[in-house]
Amino acid sequence: MPSQQWSHTLSSYLPWTSPPLLISAPMGGFAWAPLATAVSLAGGLGLIGSLNDMSQLRTQLAEARSTFAASSNAAIKDSPTLPLGVGILAFICKIEDVVPVIREFEPAVVWLFAAKQLDDYTAWVDALREASPTSKVWIQVGNVEAALHVAKDARPDAICLQGADAGGHGFEKAAGIISLVPEAADALRREGHGDIPLLASGGIVDGRGVAAALALGAAGVVMGTRFLASKEVAIHPIAQAAVLEAQDGGQATRRSKLFDQLRGPNVWPEAYDGRSLVVQSYQDHVDGVGLEEIQRLHNEAVLGEDKGYATGRKGRAAIWAGTGVGSVGKVEEAGNIVEKVKREAREVMGGLAKL
Ligand SMILES: Cc1cc2nc3c(=O)[nH]c(=O)nc-3n(C[C@H](O)[C@H](O)[C@H](O)COP(=O)(O)O)c2cc1C
Structure with a gap:
């Protein structure tokens, strides 16, 4: 079962996380250090939202570093990398501006999205790996063709399959995760890329969605909209x-x-x-x-x-x-959201196992 191998791979470099792997999306202008650190401290992976200004990104990463340093969470403190991820919009940022920040802060994950051309990701992945060999590079795409393209050329450490239900920007030509994840997983395996872990995003707001995404073959789940109703999000x-x-x-x-x-x-x-x-x-x-x-x-x-x-x-x-x-009805602390959604997912999966 590849998703079990993938979970093992992911937890080897995200050692403070616990299954099922929950990730808060890198919502540019909304997901700053307070949200990302709260998610990681609760056993998920928090991502800082895509920023164009690298001095702002440095400030956020420095804030996150001191939050983690002040925490008593041993797994977080012992992490060999900064235990969060950084979102980068590849069509806006320049590789040469981003690389020094990643070299300095060594985040666990660098998340790439929205390159002008899919071919552009190869140079990004190579430069980021050279700058910070301990950081892993993930790419979010929205259809099977793009997943195959980046798997073959850029060889990211994980691919997030973003379904059409996702909030914010996404591929105009995309399917929902219920079709996208299985088709992409089969196609990638057929083409010899079955070793690249797959994550799912788009429309997942609770434990039922997480359980469904895992059943489809994802090794983890990315949620954006659910965290718009968190205390830590920066939203008007x-x-x-x-x-x-x-x-x-x-x-x-x-x-x-x-x-x-x-x-x-x-x-x-x-x-x-x-x-x-x-x-x-x-x-x-x-x-x-x-x-x-x-x-x-x-x-x-x-x-x-x-x-x-x-x-x-x-x-x-x-x-x-x-x-x-429509299922997001109240504002909660991000850490509570992570714990609650995980618990719900385990309950749903436990119930299904009895069928
Ligand atoms: C308010 C908002 C802002 C977003 N900004 C970004 C961004 O800057 N970079 C990025 O890679 N994805 C961004 N996304 C998309 C997320 O990566 C993810 O695909 C999406 O949130 C998943 O769908 P969901 O919102 O239904 O959970 C954003 C999503 C939302 C809701």
Whole structure:
């Protein structure tokens, strides 16, 4: 059973984690040191969200290092690497800017996403491995073709398969994890890449989702939207209220490139769109309002105290969230979320084993 071997591989370099492996997503601008450290201290893997400014990333990593140093958690203190991960958006950052930070802080994991071209990852992986041989490099992709491509060329230490239900940016052409994970796992095995551990993300918000992802063949699970309702996340209170209020994720959220055009020209690589709560800007787009007018109203609204966020779908700014949002109803400490979701997953798997 490859996922058992993968779990062994992953726990060998994430020794403070306990199964099932839960990972908080590197939500750029939302997941800072307080969230990442809380998740790792609870036995998960916390990721710091993608940042463009390397001095900001250094500050976050220094804060995380002192939080870990002050902790009495022996597994965290004994970790040979900084026991968290760092998200990097490969289309924005430059390898030469990122490498010195990774060399200095040696995070357990460097997570790469959204390269302009899939071929670009090879240079990233090589440079990061050379700079910090103890750090592992993971890549998130959204379809089988991309998984095969990066497995063959870049040879990452793990691949996260991001399903179409995911909040935030993702592959425009993607399936949900229920189809994506098994098909990608079979294809990778057939092509001789069955040694690369697979993780799953997209729409997973509780122990049932974790158990399902593990049953599909993933060795661990990445959750973003669930942590938008954590005490440690850096989110505007009105945006968080909108997340808590949203029900029926298939109707409350939508994937669209419009969300990346609200501020001006879309800078994301062609293959990507993003999933946000349905907001007034999107409704206007459906109703035929022109892009320029939508942008004007958006850019006016974000200058306000509420930053363009509102509940009741009335906001103008995007509120990135996945389809699992309807099951996210209250704000909890990130550590409690990790423990609770793991417990639920074990209960679900125990129940299924009796069938
Ligand atoms: C608010 C938000 C911001 C995100 N920002 C990033 C990011 O900066 N870099 C990245 O690799 N993924 C980002 N993601 C996507 C996550 O990596 C992950 O695929 C997603 O959260 C999983 O789906 P879920 O939100 O349904 O759990 C973001 C997701 C959300 C919800």
